Amino acid sequence: MYNFQSVSEAYEESRKFRDLGQTAPFPPYVTFELTNCCNFKCKMCYRTYVHKERKDIELDFLKTALDEICNWGSMIRFLGYEEPFLYPHIEKAIEIVIRDRLRNFFL
Numbered sequence: 001m002y003n004f005q006s007v008s009e010a011y012e013e014s015r016k017f018r019d020l021g022q023t024a025p026f027p028p029y030v031t032f033e034l035t036n037c038c039n040f041k042c043k044m045c046y047r048t049y050v051h052k053e054r055k056d057i058e059l060d061f062l063k064t065a066l067d068e069i070c071n072w073g074s075m076i077r078f079l080g081y082e083e084p085f086l087y088p089h090i091e092k093a094i095e096i097v098i099r100d101r102l103r104n105f106f107l
């Protein structure tokens with residue numbers, strides 16, 4: 001189980017496996033694109049020019065995934081070609097991560 005104290009430690013762990021040509025037993029960090037929705041139109045971003053039907057991660061799937069990831073202590077990022085605060089369950093998602101981080105902290 002990982003016990004990262006910072007995001008850079010998770011990146012270093014990931015690079016360590018990459019440099020050895022190995023695969024980590026579980027990803028040191030996991031990125032979720034919670035929605036494909038964004039309320040900006042930045043010129044350099046493909047999101048501005050590609051129009052897709054809105055899709056959000058199912059909350060039940062997210063809960064299951066976060067539980068497994070938190071058991072490993074991986075770092076979690078909500079990031080992508082999106083605005084994560086437009087995800088309708090963003091408060092719940094943050095709550096799950098904080099709850100599990102505190103759980104790991106006190107174990």
Ligand code: SF4
Pocket residue numbers: 038039040041042045046047048080081082083
């Ligand atoms: S996803 Fe990010 S870069 Fe792209 S339009 Fe939205 S805010 Fe801009």
